[in-house]
Amino acid sequence: MGVINYRPLEKLNLTLSGSYTASDGGMDALSDYSTLCSQLADMVSYSYDLHTVHTYSDLDITQKELALQAAYHLDDNFTLGAGISYLRYDDGEPYLYDGSGDAYYVSIGMSYTP
Amino acid sequence: MFYKNGHYGKRKRGLTMICKKILPKIVFLTFMCGLSFYSWAEDGEDPVYDLKIDVGYHYADDDESISKVGEYNILDHTSSGPDMNISGRAQKNDLFLDFHSRYYHNDDFDGGIKGDYKRIIEEDFSYSSFEHFLDHDNMSNLCGKTGAVVVNHEDFNAGKDYIIRRSEEKSDTTINLPFSPGTDVHFSYRRQKREGHRQAMTLSHCGTCHVTSNAREINEETEDYKAGFTKKFSIFTMVYDYFHREFTENGAPPTNTYDDPTHPGGSGDIFDDRIQYGDATLVYDLVPSMKKDMHTAKLNASLPANTNFFASYVFSNTENKDADLETDTSTATIKVTNQFFPGWRLSGHFKYQDIDNDDVFVDIIEPVSTAGLNSGYTWYLHNPALDYDSFDPDYIRESALSREVTTLGFDARYQLLKKTFLIFGYERETVDRKDYAVTDDGDTESTTDTCKLSMTTRPCRGVKLRLGYQLADTDNPFNLVNGACESSFIADNGGAFNGTQYWERQNERIADLSNQPTLAQEISGDMTWSALRNFSVTANYRFIDKENDETDVSDWQSQSHIPSISITYVPQPMIDFNVSYVFDRTKTETLANIPVFDG
Numbered sequence: 278m279g280v281i282n283y284r285p286l287e288k289l290n291l292t293l294s295g296s297y298t299a300s301d302g303g304m305d306a307l308s309d310y311s312t313l314c315s316q317l318a319d320m321v322s323y324s325y326d327l328h329t330v331h332t333y334s335d336l337d338i339t340q341k342e343l344a345l346q347a348a349y350h351l352d353d354n355f356t357l358g359a360g361i362s363y364l365r366y367d368d369g370e371p372y373l374y375d376g377s378g379d380a381y382y383v384s385i386g387m388s389y390t391p
Numbered sequence: 392m393f394y395k396n397g398h399y400g401k402r403k404r405g406l407t408m409i410c411k412k413i414l415p416k417i418v419f420l421t422f423m424c425g426l427s428f429y430s431w432a433e434d435g436e437d438p439v440y441d442l443k444i445d446v447g448y449h450y451a452d453d454d455e456s457i458s459k460v461g462e463y464n465i466l467d468h469t470s471s472g473p474d475m476n477i478s479g480r481a482q483k484n485d486l487f488l489d490f491h492s493r494y495y496h497n498d499d500f501d502g503g504i505k506g507d508y509k510r511i512i513e514e515d516f517s518y519s520s521f522e523h524f525l526d527h528d529n530m531s532n533l534c535g536k537t538g539a540v541v542v543n544h545e546d547f548n549a550g551k552d553y554i555i556r557r558s559e560e561k562s563d564t565t566i567n568l569p570f571s572p573g574t575d576v577h578f579s580y581r582r583q584k585r586e587g588h589r590q591a592m593t594l595s596h597c598g599t600c601h602v603t604s605n606a607r608e609i610n611e612e613t614e615d616y617k618a619g620f621t622k623k624f625s626i627f628t629m630v631y632d633y634f635h636r637e638f639t640e641n642g643a644p645p646t647n648t649y650d651d652p653t654h655p656g657g658s659g660d661i662f663d664d665r666i667q668y669g670d671a672t673l674v675y676d677l678v679p680s681m682k683k684d685m686h687t688a689k690l691n692a693s694l695p696a697n698t699n700f701f702a703s704y705v706f707s708n709t710e711n712k713d714a715d716l717e718t719d720t721s722t723a724t725i726k727v728t729n730q731f732f733p734g735w736r737l738s739g740h741f742k743y744q745d746i747d748n749d750d751v752f753v754d755i756i757e758p759v760s761t762a763g764l765n766s767g768y769t770w771y772l773h774n775p776a777l778d779y780d781s782f783d784p785d786y787i788r789e790s791a792l793s794r795e796v797t798t799l800g801f802d803a804r805y806q807l808l809k810k811t812f813l814i815f816g817y818e819r820e821t822v823d824r825k826d827y828a829v830t831d832d833g834d835t836e837s838t839t840d841t842c843k844l845s846m847t848t849r850p851c852r853g854v855k856l857r858l859g860y861q862l863a864d865t866d867n868p869f870n871l872v873n874g875a876c877e878s879s880f881i882a883d884n885g886g887a888f889n890g891t892q893y894w895e896r897q898n899e900r901i902a903d904l905s906n907q908p909t910l911a912q913e914i915s916g917d918m919t920w921s922a923l924r925n926f927s928v929t930a931n932y933r934f935i936d937k938e939n940d941e942t943d944v945s946d947w948q949s950q951s952h953i954p955s956i957s958i959t960y961v962p963q964p965m966i967d968f969n970v971s972y973v974f975d976r977t978k979t980e981t982l983a984n985i986p987v988f989d990g
Contacts (some may be wrong), residue, residue: 278968278969278970279966279967279968279969280966280967280968281965281966282965282966283965284965302975307983340460358445358447364460364461364466365460366456366459366460368459373528373529373530373531373532374527374528374529374531375455375456376456376458376459376526377455377456377459378453378454378455378456378457378458378459378460378461379453379454379455379460380451380452380453380454380457380460380461380466380467381451381452381453382449382450382451382466383449383450383451384447384448384449384450384474385447385448386445386446386447386448386474387445387446387447388443388444388445389443389444389445390441390442390443390444391442
């Protein structure tokens with residue numbers, strides 16, 4: 278995560294901020310799958326395949342945010358502002374459904390301070 | 392887009408909705424500000440104030456799924472529109488005001504105002520509203536077939552966005568009585584509303600494992616009222632508060648048409664006497680209305696010899712208004728702290744808590760069998776020609792929550808060197824459950840002894856260090872006695888309909904199950920290095936070792952290593968960076984118990 282403030286002109290202020298978050302997790306495989314599956318097959322006559330059970334809780338999430346804000350001071354009372362933000366969520370190991378997506382947000386405005 | 396009353400429609404935008412939601416609050420703020428400025432006009436002293444007004448327009452758009460990236464923010468295209476921020480403060484003579492208001496969307500706004508008049512009346516009012524985007528489980532994993540047994544799902548609101556709008560209003564008022572120094576009366580009010588829909592799933596048994604999903608309407612309201620007083624006299628400070636809460640779910644519960652529990656192999660309606668939810672349209676996911684009353688009394692005394700005494704008593708009554716069930720809780724706490732001896736800070740604490748939760752008579756619905764060997768009879772009062780073992784399924788649910796908890800402990804801190812402290816603590820907690828046994832022998836009591844030792848020091852300039860060790864030893868932790876793993880036994884012939892019943896197999900279980908450790912140890916260390924003005928590093932390490940060796944069959948052990956580091960660097964006044972990393976490796980050795988659902 279970082280923030281940079283830059284004043285290229287006396288009346289113009291720029292702010293660039295960004296963050297990056299990565300989350301990764303998983304389980305080791307359970308021991309002795311073959312014996313377990315054959316025991317279950319003997320008990321209930323069903324064939325269960327448990328070899329991928331340990332992957333159901335895998336976690337691979339990245340989140341990124343980037344924003345640029347600009348403020349231009351017209352005079353002591355009025356300031357023009359503009360900004361753009363971008364957000365991205367990535368699910369690298371989706372289970373059942375993929376929550377990945379992104380959004381952006383653009384704003385313009387004016388500020389008054391008497 | 393939103394879904395309401397069976398129709399999809401665009402979010403209403405424009406002046407009408409803005410006025411309904413936000414205008415009353417702007418009017419209130421304007422009134423308060425206008426009132427304050429009017430009073431200032433009365434005499435000659437100039438008011439001191441600052442004000443900032445921001446108005447603008449925002450455009451938002453999204454791609455793919457919005458439920459995670461915009462979980463608490465309205466970032467879809469329909470959120471585009473005007474936004475406004477107003478903030479300021481003002482002071483004149485003995486009146487002080489601080490206010491702020493933010494509008495982004497008719498479901499996303501907040502604001503508040505604080506006022507103080509002559510330090511006699513203090514008021515803090517705030518309101519907020521935002522949306523929470525929930526997940527929608529598409530149940531795609533609930534689809535399979537083995538022989539005649541089928542698992543399938545049906546989503547009656549496929550593709551619907553589940554969104555909850557949460558709004559809250561709070562007001563805290565304190566009146567310091569000028570004619571009684573050290574005395575104040577205070578009042579608080581809070582109202583929280585949650586509106587929208589969430590997913591509600593249920594299951595039909597036996598014909599197939601048929602999982603269905605409906606949208607559950609949420610229209611909850613929680614109202615809190617609190618009133619009390621504080622009185623300081625001599626060396627004593629006394630506080631009393633009364634708290635009342637009402638919770639109501641006004642949203643209609645969903646209904647589901649449960650399948651006829653027909654035998655999947657074609658043997659007909661032979662399960663009717665064993666399934667409560669079957670072949671009928673019934674409501675589910677019911678949420679009861681609740682209310683809570685709580686009385687709190689506290690006493691603090693600054694005694695001689697650098698001694699502080701604190702005592703409190705809390706009594707609360709919580710009632711499930713729909714089921715007419717109540718929980719009474721009484722808690723008494725005492726804490727004494729002393730710093731009389733040079734370099735030593737000693738404290739002792741004692742707590743007694745009594746929880747009494749009502750028992751419940753559970754009246755099991757006992758349908759009559761319509762086919763098969765038991766046709767015309769209930770499972771309990773079965774056909775006399777069948778000799779399987781049964782019992783009256785109605786029972787009294789005695790609460791595992793009812794208990795007495797006693798806690799006694801002490802802490803000691805010693806200043807070893809100028810910037811080095813040693814801390815030692817011990818605590819014993821005893822939990823005695825009134826109606827729940829945690830061992831095969833019928834013991835209802837769990838006892839935990841906790842010891843902790845730590846040191847904080849500043850060995851050199853810019854370095855702060857803390858090391859700690861904690862050990863907790865528990866006898867008879869909370870446990871499900873005989874919860875899994877049936878032992879070997881000979882089943883009666885006759886199958887499920889005239890032989891050994893499922894409850895008899897359950898009675899043969901021998902493994903206790905508990906996620907609570909009998910021994911837990913933790914080693915932790917923190918270090919902060921800030922030798923440079925613009926650079927600092929904080930590192931942390933925790934090692935946690937837990938085990939339970941008092942279960943039969945299912946003993947377990949778990950070890951976690953959790954290191955983390957955080958770096959802050961400010962190369963220039965206008966630039967700053969922060970990087971952090973956390974790693975967690977947990978290894979658990981346990982008996983894995985896999986329940987197999989077969990009928």
